[in-house]
Amino acid sequence: MDGTEDRDRDTEGRARNARPRDGLGRPLPYGAAGVARQPEGVERAPAETLAEAQRLLDAGMPFHAHEVFEDAWKSGPEEERDLWQGLAQLAVGLTHAARGNNGGGARLLRRGADRIAGRPDPYGIDVRALRRWAEELAERVTADAGRRPAPPVDPVAEAPRLTGGGGPVTD
Template sequence: MTVDRDRDARGRAENARPRDGLGRPLPHGSAGVERVAARDRTPDEAIADAQGYLDREMPFHAHEVLEEQWKVAPQPERALWQGLAQLAVGLTHQRRGNTSGATSVTTRGADAISRYVAIAPHGIDVAGLLSWARALAAEPDGDVPVPALRS
């Protein structure tokens, strides 16, 4: 038996089910929340869009923006964008109650961005994000605020 899969314009598999604010799939026909529009973004636009999602308690959606940027970033910045995406995934796990996932993914994200602390590309508050990530990893079931990508 073959199952028809939702596909994007390039033919890649895509799940068109609506999602909640933390990215969990909802039943077909549910209202759900807005999806992240795939588009080319400058680094500044990606940071602003991701921060907007974080501020609205939608870290899964912030992750989607950051992941998209990671895939198009120049090689010297890819680990930065990947790490930022992982921090958003870590927060998503924390908000969903998955403390183990929150700790492991947040730690990986912090490790990835740590090499950028001295240069802080695009005005990203790498030092502040590292402090935030360490606090989340140390107490993933605590009251973790939304991080600021820029100071």
């Protein structure tokens, strides 16, 4: 026995952890109430991808938004791969910062910002504003890293606007 017999498996037999997850994608104990997972492999039009990802970001679920972007990069045209991968990295960066992993969050935010840099603003995405949001959040979560750990960020309050402005909505 190699220990894989007891692993959770999906319908195709691939190893897939069936533990419930919280809104930030962290595994919870078996039997706990969790957040519904995003279905994998969904092909959406770009506007649908952006709308679903924005809904998840606004709900404080950036990990789940990352999965929506992952579907877009896997099913979309090759020339858009960097755009969708960069947006996924921004969502995962926010996820890490919300989990309290500020260093990892900042690295992913900067990596995602670099990946979408220089791209036109397709589908109404304000690439420059998103880059500015990511760079400012990365700087803020690491500003006091040498003195004291910054607290986790609030993923709802920090959710970016994917179209028309980049930064969080302020009332």
